[in-house]
Each structure stands twice: as C-alpha cells, then as structure tokens.
Amino acid sequence: MPGEKISCEKMKEILLHVSDVIISNEGYLTDLDRACGDGDFGIGMLRGFTSVKQQIENYAGCDIGEMLTKAGFAITATVGGASGPVFGTLLSSAGMKLKGKREVGLTELAEALRAALEMVMKLGGAKPGDKTMVDALAPAVKALEEAGKAGSSLREAFEKAAEAARRGAEATKEMVAKRGKASYLGEKTLGYPDPGAVAVALIFKAISEKI
Amino acid sequence: MPKAKKLINDPLKVTVEEIDGFAKAYSYLVRKISTHAVARRDAPVKGKVAILGGGGSGHEPAFIGYVGYGMCDGAVYGEVFAAPTPPSILEAIKAVHGGRGVICIYGNYAGDNMNFGLAAQIAQAEGIEVELVPYWDDISSAPPERKTERRGIAGGFYVYKCAGAAAEIWRADLKEVKRVAEKARENVRSFGVALAPGTIPATGKPTFELGEDEIYFGIGAHGEKGVLLTKMMPADKATEIIVNEILKDLPLKSGDEVNLLINGCGSTTLMELYIVTRKAVEMLTEMGIEIYRVDVGNFLTTQEMAGVTISAFKLDDELKELYDAPAYTPIVRICPELQSKLGKG
Numbered sequence: 001m002p003g004e005k006i007s008c009e010k011m012k013e014i015l016l017h018v019s020d021v022i023i024s025n026e027g028y029l030t031d032l033d034r035a036c037g038d039g040d041f042g043i044g045m046l047r048g049f050t051s052v053k054q055q056i057e058n059y060a061g062c063d064i065g066e067m068l069t070k071a072g073f074a075i076t077a078t079v080g081g082a083s084g085p086v087f088g089t090l091l092s093s094a095g096m097k098l099k100g101k102r103e104v105g106l107t108e109l110a111e112a113l114r115a116a117l118e119m120v121m122k123l124g125g126a127k128p129g130d131k132t133m134v135d136a137l138a139p140a141v142k143a144l145e146e147a148g149k150a151g152s153s154l155r156e157a158f159e160k161a162a163e164a165a166r167r168g169a170e171a172t173k174e175m176v177a178k179r180g181k182a183s184y185l186g187e188k189t190l191g192y193p194d195p196g197a198v199a200v201a202l203i204f205k206a207i208s209e210k211i
Numbered sequence: 212m213p214k215a216k217k218l219i220n221d222p223l224k225v226t227v228e229e230i231d232g233f234a235k236a237y238s239y240l241v242r243k244i245s246t247h248a249v250a251r252r253d254a255p256v257k258g259k260v261a262i263l264g265g266g267g268s269g270h271e272p273a274f275i276g277y278v279g280y281g282m283c284d285g286a287v288y289g290e291v292f293a294a295p296t297p298p299s300i301l302e303a304i305k306a307v308h309g310g311r312g313v314i315c316i317y318g319n320y321a322g323d324n325m326n327f328g329l330a331a332q333i334a335q336a337e338g339i340e341v342e343l344v345p346y347w348d349d350i351s352s353a354p355p356e357r358k359t360e361r362r363g364i365a366g367g368f369y370v371y372k373c374a375g376a377a378a379e380i381w382r383a384d385l386k387e388v389k390r391v392a393e394k395a396r397e398n399v400r401s402f403g404v405a406l407a408p409g410t411i412p413a414t415g416k417p418t419f420e421l422g423e424d425e426i427y428f429g430i431g432a433h434g435e436k437g438v439l440l441t442k443m444m445p446a447d448k449a450t451e452i453i454v455n456e457i458l459k460d461l462p463l464k465s466g467d468e469v470n471l472l473i474n475g476c477g478s479t480t481l482m483e484l485y486i487v488t489r490k491a492v493e494m495l496t497e498m499g500i501e502i503y504r505v506d507v508g509n510f511l512t513t514q515e516m517a518g519v520t521i522s523a524f525k526l527d528d529e530l531k532e533l534y535d536a537p538a539y540t541p542i543v544r545i546c547p548e549l550q551s552k553l554g555k556g
C-alpha cells in the first residue's frame with residue numbers, strides 16, 4: 001500500500017536474515033561455481049556476508065543509507081575477486097542513494113536498487129544476457145518499479161521481485177558466459193545457472209520473507 | 212568425495228597465515244605491510260618507479276616470491292584464486308610509492324582488472340601516478356586477434372623481471388617502465404597441460420575433474436577448462452604438442468633467441484620438469500633457435516595441480532640486458548658478476 005515505510009530497525013532485521021540465507025547456501029553456491037567458474041564463489045559470499053552481519057550488528061546509528069553503504073564496503077574489503085566489488089557495490093550504491101533516510105518506502109527502494117544496478121553494470125561491464133548476476137538483478141528491479149506504479153504493498157512488491165529474480169537466474173542456464181572466469185568455459189557453461197544470479201535470487205527471496 | 216589433505220589450520224586463514232610465515236622467513240628481504248601484502252624491506256625506494264605485483268593467493272611462489280631487489284617492490288594477495296580487494300591494493304600502492312609513480316602488473320582477469328583499476332583511480336585522486344599492465348600470455352584462452360582477452364599465467368615472470376630491472380637499474384621513469392613491461396608482455400607466450408587438479412583449501416574440492424588416464428591441454432591457472440582433453444601420453448609427445456602450439460602463435464625462425472620458462476603447476480616433480488625441458492630445448496635447437504636461458508621450477512602454481520606450462524620469451528638486446536640485470540628475491544637470484552666467474556655461456 002502506498003505510504004508504507006520500513007524503519008532502520010526493520011532493515012537491520014532484513015539484512016541479517018539475507019546474510020544468514022547466503023551463509024547457509026555456501027555449499028550450494030560453491031557447487032554451482034565449480035560447474036561454471038573456479039569454485040570460490042560460495043566461500044567468498046560466506047566471508048562477505050559474515051562481515052556484513054558484523055557491520056550490521058554493530059551499527060548503532062539510524063541512517064539506512066549509511067548502514068547499507070558500510071555493509072557494501074565490508075563485502076568489497078573482505079571478498080576480493082570480481083564478486084566482492086560487484087556485490088559490495090550493489091549494497092553500497094543503494095546505500096549512497098538512501099543516505100540520511102531513517103525510513104524508506106517502495107519507490108525509494110526501487111530507485112536505490114536501479115542506481116545500484118546501473119553502477120554494477122558500469123563497474124563489471126556486464127549487460128543483460130552475459131550470464132551474470134545482472135540477469136537476475138535487472139528483472140527484479142523492473143518488477144519492483146512496476147509494483148510501485150501499481151500501488152502494491154512492500155511484501156507483494158518484493159515477492160514479485162523475488163520471483164522475477166528466480167526466473168532471471170533460471171534463464172541464465174540457457175546463456176553462454178561472457179564475463180569473468182566463467183567466460184573461459186564458453187559453451188560449457190550451458191545448462192548451469194550463473195552462481196551470481198542465483199545469489200541475487202536468494203537475496204530477494206530472503207528480503208521478501210522478512211519485509 | 213573426500214576432502215584433499217592439506218597441512219593448514221583454518222581454511223579461511225590460509226592467506227594471512229602464509230603471508231605471516233613468508234615475512235618471517237625472508238625478514239632480511241621483505242616486510243609485511245598488511246595481512247595480505249608484503250614489500251621489499253627498504254620500500255618505499257625514493258626516486259624509483261615502484262612495481263606492484265599481485266593476484267589471488269594459492270599460486271605460490273607467485274607473486275610474493277618476486278619481491279626484492281630488481282623485481283617487484285611489493286605484492287598484494289586476495290584470497291585463494293581471487294583478486295585482491297581494492298582497499299588492500301590501495302594500501303600496497305601507498306606503501307611502495309617512492310615518489311615516481313607505481314606500476315601495477317597482474318594477470319588479465321576480470322576481478323584483477325576491476326580491483327586494480329578501482330584502487331588506481333583512488334590513488335590517482337590522492338596524487339599518486341599509477342599505471343596498469345595486465346599480462347596475457349596464455350595462448351589457449353583466446354585467439355591472437357583477441358589477445359587482450361587472454362589470461363595471464365607463468366610467463367608474467369618475464370614481465371616482472373624486465374620491468375623491475377628497468378626501474379631498478381636504469382632508474383627509468385614511469386612511462387619508460389610501462390613501455391618495457393608492455394614490450395616484455397608482447398614477447399611472451401605460454402601453453403600448458405594438466406595431469407590432475409588442485410583443490411581450494413576452503414572447499415577441499417578439486418577445481419576440475421580428470422580421468423585416471425586423461426590429460427588436459429590448455430587448462431587455466433584456476434582450473435578453467437582447457438582446449439584438448441586426451442589420453443595420457445609420454446613427456447616427449449606432450450612437450451611436442453605444447454611447443455608446437457606456442458610456435459603457431461609466436462613464429463620463431465632460425466637465429467632467433469629465446470628464454471624458456473618450464474613451470475611446474477604444483478605437484479609435478481622437478482624430475483618431470485627436466486625431462487620436459489630436455490625435449491623442448493632439443494626441438495627448438497633443431498630449428499636453429501638459440502636458447503639463451505631456461506628457468507625451470509615452480510613459478511606460478513595452482514595449489515597441488517599436476518602439470519606443466521611452457522613459456523617462450525623472445526629476446527632482443529634490450530630484453531636480454533633487462534633479464535640479465537641483477538635481481539635478489541626469495542626465488543630469483545641473478546648475479547652477473549658471480550655468473551661471469553663460471554665462464555661464458
């Protein structure tokens with residue numbers, strides 16, 4: 001419903017749940033990356049989201065933007081590889097867009113994630129169809145924007161976004177990797193989903209469960 | 212599948228613990244500058260262009276073994292097989308900067324390009340001149356017309372050596388060191404074969420699977436899939452395939468002079484590497500190609516992967532002078548004066 005907002009406390013709860021979901025999927029993400037990359041993605045995400053949890057648990061302020069930015073920097077600073085900066089930037093650019101906000105609504109969240117998507121694409125040079133996390137993130141952001149226009153509740157909007165991300169990740173099975181280490185495998189990546197896209201789908205599903 | 216046996220403490224701390232041990236072992240040459248980076252002991256060297264190497268850990272002795280006199284001023288690691296983080300790179304750039312700029316040399320991978328690029332931008336905003344030279348010697352990873360998409364593997368050794376010498380001995384400026392690094396890069400080609408995979412300590416799982424009687428040509432330094440999966444064969448035959456692939460990409464003619472780097476991927480014995488060396492040298496010598504120096508050993512590994520990569524480095528007078536210039540690091544010790552005591556050759 002329009003006008004619905006989430007508080008910094010609520011955002012904290014959501015991010016902790018997202019972190020737990022990613023951490024508990026370490027083995028699954030590792031297996032996907034062994035098929036499609038070099039096998040270190042799950043462990044990188046485990047490292048990154050463990051540090052996100054620490055950041056969030058120790059965050060004493062009430063600025064949603066600042067909290068997200070710090071969480072993003074924590075990922076960039078602990079993960080490395082290409083996935084560290086990409087997933088870190090996703091959070092930190094959304095955070096920068098929400099700077100100073102004590103509560104946020106659907107429209108603001110959709111705008112922040114749109115900005116984050118654009119920054120991630122700029123940083124990694126990936127386009128939709130390259131078999132990357134962008135293939136799950138782009139449809140999820142689009143679903144949020146549409147839900148915003150239709151006046152959906154936050155929960156409905158994120159459920160739609162989670163479904164769009166899941167389908168997006170599923171569709172990467174039919175794609176040939178064009179970026180990162182997976183790109184060296186070329187056609188051999190057909191039939192396997194991109195681990196980054198799967199992680200994005202897990203993140204949106206986790207958000208929809210808590211929002 | 213059982214986890215690979217590794218003599219470690221905590222799989223999530225392998226990188227920081229090895230940096231610690233390395234710095235303790237070579238305290239007379241290097242010092243630790245962060246949990247993930249080392250620098251030569253006297254860094255920053257005033258008035259010298261600094262060379263910063265780096266990449267994922269797990270490839271020892273690359274890149275920390277190249278730190279010292281006449282080669283790298285520092286090396287920065289990410290976690291196993293993962294590019295260093297931008298904050299670690301930035302910290303290392305600042306630690307080695309001696310006032311004449313920093314040149315970052317690293318293998319051409321998406322994560323390394325992104326993270327060295329991000330760190331360089333921040334360093335430049337803070338007033339440090341930074342140049343980036345990714346190297347791309349692995350000919351199996353893309354055709355020649357798309358060489359900038361190729362991966363960087365063991366042949367990067369010659370890029371570090373020549374750039375390091377230009378900075379150390381010539382005291383060349385940033386632009387000139389970059390020119391030398393790029394020239395070295397354009398003169399080196401590598402190709403390899405794997406017999407068995409390595410495993411990432413944190414997962415304990417192999418990076419690829421290979422049958423008992425199979426070998427895989429063109430496999431990457433992180434187990435990226437190769438170009439020719441075939442039955443096990445004798446060393447001479449495998450060496451022939453590798454050398455012929457390199458010759459297709461780096462046309463050499465009678466009278467040309469090259470260095471060879473016969474690199475072990477982790478668990479391949481020196482005995483095997485010398486057997487491969489024998490054949491590679493024979494093949495090129497028969498073609499009338501002069502072999503100037505052969506470097507044999509582990510230069511860039513993939514944990515306990517079994518396999519060998521061969522790099523050919525085409526020389527001219529300038530590159531030869533730079534290769535021969537004195538260097539003293541934990542694994543590279545080149546001393547022209549001592550060498551001359553042993554006579555010509």
